[in-house]
Amino acid sequence: MEEIRVPAQACWMVRKILGTKEMLHILHNEAVGKKSMIRQAYKQMLGGFSKVEWRNLICCNSARPKAIFTQWLQAQNRLLIKDRMLKWKMQVEPVCVMCNQEEETRDHLFYDCIFARMLWRRLLQWINQNSSSNVIVSQQWIIVKTKGKNPQAQALKLIYAEYIYALWKERNTRIFEKHETTMENIARRIACVCCVRANIAARLFLDKCRF
Numbered sequence: 001m002e003e004i005r006v007p008a009q010a011c012w013m014v015r016k017i018l019g020t021k022e023m024l025h026i027l028h029n030e031a032v033g034k035k036s037m038i039r040q041a042y043k044q045m046l047g048g049f050s051k052v053e054w055r056n057l058i059c060c061n062s063a064r065p066k067a068i069f070t071q072w073l074q075a076q077n078r079l080l081i082k083d084r085m086l087k088w089k090m091q092v093e094p095v096c097v098m099c100n101q102e103e104e105t106r107d108h109l110f111y112d113c114i115f116a117r118m119l120w121r122r123l124l125q126w127i128n129q130n131s132s133s134n135v136i137v138s139q140q141w142i143i144v145k146t147k148g149k150n151p152q153a154q155a156l157k158l159i160y161a162e163y164i165y166a167l168w169k170e171r172n173t174r175i176f177e178k179h180e181t182t183m184e185n186i187a188r189r190i191a192c193v194c195c196v197r198a199n200i201a202a203r204l205f206l207d208k209c210r211f
Contacts, residue, residue: 053143062154062197063161070165074110075139079168081106097174098167109171111138115183116167122187123159127152127209151205158198162190187211 007014054075061068073079082104085092096104098115110116120137124130146157166186173179191211198206 054139056146057139057142057157057160060154061157061161062199062202063158064165064193064197067161067165070168071161074106074164074168077106079106081109097171107138110164110167119167119183119187120163122183123163123190126187126191126211127155127159127206129156151201155194155198155202155205158194158202159190162193162197166190 052075057075058068058072063071070079077084082092082094082096083106086094094103096102096108096113098109099113102108102113117137142156142160146153146160166189170181170186173181188211195203195206
């Protein structure tokens with residue numbers, strides 16, 4: 001295989017196949033004495049990247065796929081928040097539509113906004129977590145609290161993903177449809193979804209909590 005030269009007149013498919021000979025040679029050397037050739041090929045194609053600290057929030061999360069995807073975008077600051085759109089010279093009103101007080105940024109919308117704080121505090125009350133006003137919700141706080149596989153951590157991970165999605169959806173509804181939903185109704189919807197989506201262990205934990 002190593003001695004085969006790629007003919008100039010070969011079709012693109014043949015050139016692609018023969019062009020992988022260097023990768024196959026590397027994989028063969030790395031896979032000597034190892035069981036899974038497919039695993040080594042996947043790692044080689046994936047490349048080397050450092051693990052992000054919020055990976056635990058995404059992996060093994062029983063939230064709805066659309067909620068996990070929204071959370072994934074939010075963790076990377078890839079949602080179309082107003083401060084990002086302003087940097088692109090787009091004509092948007094910079095004020096947060098949830099509180100109508102501060103400029104909309106990712107941290108403000110999901111962590112510092114009065115509406116977001118009230119919603120998160122209500123969800124913490126539901127699962128009997130410390131919901132005092134001095135609890136500052138942040139991505140780092142969630143990462144610490146959701147470590148481990150205990151039912152409470154799994155439930156909190158699920159609730160956080162649905163909280164991010166619900167808040168983002170409400171924000172868009174207020175902007176594009178001019179319709180508002182109360183904080184209590186949003187919290188109840190999140191609780192309903194979480195009770196349905198939770199795995200067995202987390203569901204047993206949530207069943208003991210009274211909304």
